[in-house]
Amino acid sequence: MLDLFLTFLKIGAFTFGGGMVMIPFIEQDAVNTFGWLTNREFVDAIAMGQITPGPVIISSVFIGYKVAGVLGSVIAMGAVSLPTFFYSIAAAHQLHRLKGNLRVRAFLKGVGPAVVGMILAAGFTIARAALVDIWTGILALACLMALVRFKVDASLVIVAAGGIGFFFL
């Protein structure tokens, strides 16, 4: 339970750049280090995070529940939100300094591309777990086209993918 709390505290504290960035973090700790969930469950947890409203980080609830029931999900969600909470309040006091600070911007300019690389790396692992046959591969490509080429909303794409899975896979 302490591991759960500390892991999600860490995820909350270092995921610069938004919710997608937490995916490589969760994979490393929850799947690889602690073995709280399988690769398949990891993919499904993220999928559920996409079909529920709110931030993707809500997938933490699933992991917390698997480790320690309802209390575990409260702990995971609380721990992951705690750093965010204090950062945003601290930011209110330092806003003018943050805004023009060149060091902060240089730091973030380095982190920005790195987290994309990390998301891609996690994406590979997820693709290996999620694309189990030719049909899931084709479906993923079709979804990608819809998202990038035709700018279809992500929540619509994910619901459509689930529907196709229900009827055909």
Add this chain to the structure above:
Amino acid sequence: MDHSNEKPEALEPPGLLQMAGVLLKVGATGFGGAMPILALVHDDYVEKRHWVSQEAFDEAVMVGQIMPGPIAVDAVTHMGYRLRGWPGAVVSVIAFILPPFLFMLALTLVYLRYGGVPQVAGIFKGLGAGVVAIIAAAAWRMGKPHLRNVRTASLMVAALLALLLLKANVVLLVLLAGLAGMALFRKPADLQQDPKGSGPRAMKGGAN
């Protein structure tokens, strides 16, 4: 009654309950990642209710992008604090997280109970393919601006390989990349505003 050119004096700070009500609603209906969710918050906070000015809202979005953690949660907590102090921040984060938390908990229970049923497994096969696409699309959207510059492009590839091949520690990677950024981008010219734009409208349709 919807004048978008309202003067700043017209701002009316909300009560805690009012704020909780709006955030519960946004939390329950906000799909598709940080920017579409923030667009909903913008509708209520800035346009309909005049709780915060456009400038303060933009600052909150910037805070969300700079600070770790989900962008929308950061921004909402930050505005809650500026409007009503600590109680405002606490109420904001709880009201915003509660609806998705309950949805997710319900889904988790259903999944753990019926995940093995063939039809349900089929749904998740489909969803999994969708997730791969969403991650790839997010990487594409977030990565495109970095491809134009050799230094940022190299950082991206380096992080990808370090994680994929060396299984490097993610926290260490983030810190190293930040330090590399501080070493590489010393001149103000290196830090020209990113062209991606930061308003909630600018990045619709992404999944964060």
